[in-house]
């Protein structure tokens with residue numbers, strides 16, 4: 001079954017105990033995604049509001065089950081909720097370690113980590129582990145195979161006339177023979193094309209609004225054409 005969804009959040013997909021919920025993905029506002037299996041819970045791109053959404057939806061018990069956070073890139077609409085999430089876990093007196101995976105060179109995550117340690121280091125109840133990703137090697141976390149892949153995202157320079165590449169990743173999550181491909185933010189990307197194909201679910205951004213933003217994002221047409229090569233797909237990050 002093909003699926004074509006435009007920003008009707010939350011977006012939910014489930015195959016047996018492989019579950020993903022996209023609370024929202026609105027450019028320049030926030031993204032927030034929860035992925036769970038019976039064995040684990042991941043948060044992907046915790047933008048502003050993720051703590052409120054998780055609390056209302058699944059509550060502290062599931063929030064404490066989160067073993068890993070995955071960051072596609074350092075733009076504020078993908079990481080704005082990191083600080084409150086980390087603090088909340090300490091308030092809940094979390095004991096198990098928490099890893100944050102992110103593209104190597106993403107200064108935003110390293111800066112948040114350093115500031116967070118400075119403020120809360122002494123009272124932190126759990127160990128927080130930064131896992132910069134420098135290559136596309138797969139790894140396994142709690143029975144979920146994770147395949148990071150580089151994508152093609154940029155940001156405008158301060159004068160707005162040029163753009164510069166930012167460290168950015170997509171992730172393919174494979175569990176129990178099923179796969180979810182999340183592209184993060186990206187302009188057209190051969191890697192995204194490659195890893196979307198045949199996925200059970202693809203989550204593809206369609207954030208381009210004009211010719212200039214094509215260097216940063218994809219149009220709905222580009223994103224749909226890639227999404228159609230998966231069994232199902234969601235279009236996200238569509239300007240509202």
Ligand SMILES: [Zn+2]
Pocket residue numbers: 073075153185
């Ligand atoms: Zn971005």
